[in-house]
């Protein structure tokens with residue numbers, strides 16, 4: 001089969017080539033009084049409503065002993081919001097109870113991914129196993145504590161191509177709920193090979209009122225998967241979060257759902273079916289990644305949507321995140337950047353070097369693409385297709401647009417990968433990106449020869465405040481710092497955009 005330079009049939013080929021070739025204070029007292037009255041009102045209301053369903057759920061809002069205050073007047077929704085914020089401290093990591101689906105025999109291998117993100121004594125939760133680990137196994141302190149799932153042989157499972165373990169996995173959320181642990185606002189489910197970015201998970205969950213019924217997650221990147229399984233559920237590998245009151249309702253129905261949806265393949269589908277009965281739709285958050293793709297996830301992470309990166313999954317099924325590293329080390333390398341500025345990790349920025357007519361695309365903490373010519377903002381924002389679909393290993397369709405990565409070296413970016421991060425005095429980071437081995441076949445075109453002189457990029461950026469994720473989303477701006485490069489290192493800066501600033505070709 002012949003391949004045109006424009007249309008790459010096998011995205012692995014070009015990819016191999018990349019890898020292996022180289023406030024205002026008003027009347028404070030009034031506000032305080034209003035606040036106090038509202039606290040009492042809200043506490044009474046929540047107490048009443050929680051007492052109402054306390055036969056099935058555990059009350060976690062305690063009555064503060066306020067006098068019954070019915071004559072409360074408040075002037076604006078702002079007052080309400082402020083009071084609400086005071087009544088509930090914002091969600092933190094300890095309010096999340098993780099339920100990880102595992103199995104005794106495979107845990108020792110799978111824990112490599114889990115232990116990258118699990119923080120003993122900080123993250124709360126359990127790995128639910130199919131059976132007790134063998135007598136001689138010392139359970140690692142670096143893993144979440146384990147629990148053994150209840151027997152599920154009484155449930156029906158009629159799917160012909162899946163595994164019965166789906167029933168057990170679906171019941172993890174119920175078993176976690178029934179532990180009745182204190183101060184749990186969110187039940188988060190994940191697979192044993194899910195890597196969570198917990199600070200970002202908290203950043204996302206903070207936006208939602210945990211006293212309402214929320215089901216938050218993402219779907220599959222591969223349209224074929226969404227068609228077969230569902231568009232309207234949170235995919236289990238990417239992980240999903242269920243607020244306490246929704247979990248209470250789900251737990252009541254779950255066992256019945258498992259039998260009603262016996263023909264469905266996965267645990268996440270059975271939960272999705274139950275959610276349909278409750279009537280709570282999935283709230284899609286773009287940072288949950290099921291990673292239902294084959295090949296190289298590069299394109300996906302090099303042009304991440306404007307949302308905090310919450311999870312990655314299936315990392316044993318895709319190529320390592322960085323060339324020349326094994327899979328686990330490549331995830332740890334990404335986490336190194338992530339740890340220094342969680343909100344900014346893999347955030348996408350792009351800008352032009354107008355002196356040279358270069359286009360530069362930055363995925364913070366992961367990669368830089370240098371195009372020695374002008375590329376439109378729309379193209380830069382579109383992921384390069386370095387991967388295939390999950391089930392049929394096809395070039396499309398995905399739930400997002402992709403663009404072809406040409407095999408013509410004169411039509412592809414020069415790629416740099418995250419190398420290291422240093423903290424800047426006064427806060428902020430400097431991340432550096434280096435070019436891997438020189439590609440064998442280089443573009444001899446003048447502009448590319450100039451680009452070939454660039455060995456690295458140093459990018460400075462302030463720490464991205466998590467508060468930006470509560471605001472209307474806007475991609476930040478970047479610039480090549482005056483003077484351009486020093487010894488083959490391009491100096492760049494990422495910052496908030498100025499008024500009337502856009503990435504528009506000169």
Ligand SMILES: *[C@@H]1O[C@H](CO)[C@@H](O)[C@H](O)[C@H]1NC(C)=O
Pocket residue numbers: 089090091092093094095183
């Ligand atoms: C999380 O918030 C709770 C209040 O609900 C507080 O008691 C706890 O110390 C906080 N935990 C962390 C890790 O910040």
Ligand SMILES: *[C@@H]1O[C@H](CO)[C@@H](O)[C@H](O)[C@H]1NC(C)=O
Pocket residue numbers: 120121141142
């Ligand atoms: C977690 O806490 C327990 C009890 O407080 C302690 O024994 C254990 O060493 C701690 N584990 C880690 C990994 O810090």
Ligand SMILES: *[C@@H]1O[C@H](CO)[C@@H](O)[C@H](O)[C@H]1NC(C)=O
Pocket residue numbers: 355356357506
């Ligand atoms: C950059 O591109 C513009 C428009 O295509 C062109 O007018 C200008 O001469 C170019 N500058 C350089 C340095 O190539």
Ligand SMILES: *[C@@H]1O[C@H](CO)[C@@H](O)[C@H](O)[C@H]1NC(C)=O
Pocket residue numbers: 373410411445446447
């Ligand atoms: C070099 O490549 C750019 C981008 O593909 C193209 O616009 C330009 O015409 C090429 N120049 C030469 C001399 O081939």
Ligand SMILES: *[C@@H]1O[C@H](CO)[C@@H](O)[C@H](O)[C@H]1NC(C)=O
Pocket residue numbers: 420421422430431432457458486487489
């Ligand atoms: C770029 O960053 C690296 C790593 O932080 C540092 O060693 C190097 O001196 C920097 N180079 C320039 C030219 O700023």
